[in-house]
Structures are given as C-alpha cells and as structure tokens.
Amino acid sequence: MSIADNLKRYKSEVESDGVKLIAVSKTQTEEAIREAYDAGQRIFGENHVQEMVEKEEKLPKDIEWHLIGHLQTNKVKYIAPFVKLIHGVDSLKLLQEINKQALKNKRIIDCLLQVYIADEDTKFGLGYDEVIEILRSEEFQEMKNVRIIGLMGIATNTKNEKQITIEFHELKVFFDGIKASFFRKEDSFKEISTGMSADYKIAIEEGSTMVRIGSSIFGKRIIKHFKNLSAN
Numbered sequence: 001m002s003i004a005d006n007l008k009r010y011k012s013e014v015e016s017d018g019v020k021l022i023a024v025s026k027t028q029t030e031e032a033i034r035e036a037y038d039a040g041q042r043i044f045g046e047n048h049v050q051e052m053v054e055k056e057e058k059l060p061k062d063i064e065w066h067l068i069g070h071l072q073t074n075k076v077k078y079i080a081p082f083v084k085l086i087h088g089v090d091s092l093k094l095l096q097e098i099n100k101q102a103l104k105n106k107r108i109i110d111c112l113l114q115v116y117i118a119d120e121d122t123k124f125g126l127g128y129d130e131v132i133e134i135l136r137s138e139e140f141q142e143m144k145n146v147r148i149i150g151l152m153g154i155a156t157n158t159k160n161e162k163q164i165t166i167e168f169h170e171l172k173v174f175f176d177g178i179k180a181s182f183f184r185k186e187d188s189f190k191e192i193s194t195g196m197s198a199d200y201k202i203a204i205e206e207g208s209t210m211v212r213i214g215s216s217i218f219g220k221r222i223i224k225h226f227k228n229l230s231a232n
Helices: 003-017 030-038 049-058 073-079 092-104 128-136 161-182 200-205
Strands: 020-024 043-046 064-067 085-089 109-115 146-153 191-193 210-213
Touching: 003 020, 003 030, 003 200, 003 210, 030 049, 043 049, 049 064, 049 073, 073 092, 085 092, 085 146, 092 109, 092 146, 109 128, 128 161, 146 161, 161 191, 161 200, 191 210, 200 210
Parallel strands: 020 043, 020 210, 043 064, 064 085, 085 109, 109 146, 146 191
Antiparallel strands: none
C-alpha cells in the first residue's frame, strides 16, 4: 500500500476518536513527507533537531513540526523559531532553556512534560514527584514563554498488553490529578501523548489524545546523514 493509503487508514481510525495523528517522519525523505502532506497530513514528528531543521526549510510552511525525541538544551535554539510542540520535556533546566529561546523569538512554545512510566532503564522522563516539584517551583511560575499543555509517556517495549494498559492508565490518572491541581482553569492543558504503532489502540482506550505512528505509514526508514548543527 502507498503512504497515502496507509495514512488514510490510520486517520480514519484514529481521528474518529478525536485523537491527533502524528506522522513520525524521522529518517524519511522529503518526498515521502510531501506524499503524506498531499494526502492531507499536517502534523509530523521528528526525533532529531538536525533533521527537523533541514526539513522545515524545504517543506510547506503550514506543517506542524513536533519534536518527539530527547532534546538537549544546546539544540533548543535551532527549533525555537518554528516548532509547534515539544513532547519530551524531562527537566526544569530544559524548560528554562525553551522559555529563554522562546522569548528571543517572541513566541510562546507549547510543551508536554515527559513522565517516566516504563519498566525500562533506557527511557527518559520525569518521576511523578518531579513533575509536581517543577510545577510548584518559583522558576516555573516565572516562565512566560512556555505553556504546558499536557503530558507524554512511552510504555515498556513488551508484548504484555496488561502491563502497557496499566502504564497508560496510571499516566491518565496522574494527568487528571495534575489538571485538577495546577491547570483547572486552563483549557489548553488537555493533551496526553502516548501510543505508537504497536500500542496506539491501548493508548487511545486509556485516554491518549495524540498517537505517534511512523513506519506503519511510511514503510522502512531511510538512513540519511544530516549536518551537525553543533558544529556551526
């Protein structure tokens, strides 16, 4: 099936539940992304800053670029002028840098706090207590150029659906508590970014509002080398 056919199938399934489909375009060619764009997709997720910057320069300007991978503080400045949503905010230091770069660009940048929900040491994310600590901090209260609009989580890479369900469910319960405690009057705090190709159906059942699907739409990833921004 073509990219357009794959995309149509996922969009009809996912968006019928009011969930946003993020087409994960990391390592995909500009031609592949444009095919998805021509089929109606506007939200694309990238893992690496270098890739996102190069693609943003060459592709249509009405694309919403989401940074879904781990973000280093020294790379924030490159995406601050255009990024729509940063999913993986996993420290107060990173949030402060995003705020700093957003101010320089006279923008407010939307962010999700990444919560560690998996039973794996390789995953990034904040503990539940760390999320609360950040939201209570004076440093966060003083930030005017970032807006927290929800939470993000990546489940354990396992075929145990019960475990995945529990992890997504616990994040939804935590989201509800954070909403009530810190964002009760803010309609913008409404997003839960969980679920990828293998577990997106479970994620939607457990309250996800955004799912990230890549190879199931685009097919096998293309390995391409991108310039090293840190060398600039």
